[in-house]
Amino acid sequence: MARKLIFDRKEWDKLKNLCEKGYPKEVCGLLFGKVLNEQKVKVTKCEILENILDEKHSPRLKELLAAGVVTLPKERIFKGGSYEFLIDPKEHFSKIALAEKEGLEQVGLFHSHPDHPAKPSAIDASQPYLAGWSNLIVAVYQRQFKEACSWFREKEDSPFQPEEILVE
Numbered sequence: 001m002a003r004k005l006i007f008d009r010k011e012w013d014k015l016k017n018l019c020e021k022g023y024p025k026e027v028c029g030l031l032f033g034k035v036l037n038e039q040k041v042k043v044t045k046c047e048i049l050e051n052i053l054d055e056k057h058s059p060r061l062k063e064l065l066a067a068g069v070v071t072l073p074k075e076r077i078f079k080g081g082s083y084e085f086l087i088d089p090k091e092h093f094s095k096i097a098l099a100e101k102e103g104l105e106q107v108g109l110f111h112s113h114p115d116h117p118a119k120p121s122a123i124d125a126s127q128p129y130l131a132g133w134s135n136l137i138v139a140v141y142q143r144q145f146k147e148a149c150s151w152f153r154e155k156e157d158s159p160f161q162p163e164e165i166l167v168e
């Protein structure tokens with residue numbers, strides 16, 4: 001039985017909107033809500049994250065590079081972040097702290113695939129820290145939402161399994 005990811009209608013619409021608005025760049029963010037049981041996860045809040053590969057964040061990128069915490073290969077860092085994403089851990093933690101105050105926990109991550117199918121890319125599959133929560137991918141073609149698929153894996157080295165997405 002596939003795990004189910006259940007969205008509030010309002011948050012689902014917001015998510016599609018954020019991914020369309022970000023086109024042609026890749027959009028990335030966090031999914032917050034509640035784990036109802038092993039097979040069911042409720043999403044009640046989507047939050048976009050800044051891509052610090054974007055030029056406007058270059059001072060912060062320099063800071064993180066100097067701190068030696070950027071694991072992305074050098075040749076992929078300076079492409080302007082159109083198809084590559086780097087999250088600022090500071091922003092990530094502050095959004096988690098805020099959600100916790102609202103009684104929510106992080107249940108997953110989402111990112112968009114501009115003009116590409118909603119399947120994990122080879123780069124996605126090689127990312128660490130994706131196990132144990134929902135990895136939602138939103139395909140946006142020509143600024144229009146096309147489809148979304150969510151993927152789950154138990155361990156970092158196990159294959160992604162599709163989750164069922166429900167909107168209610």
Ligand SMILES: [Zn+2]
Binds near residue numbers: 111112113119120121
């Ligand atoms: Zn991807």
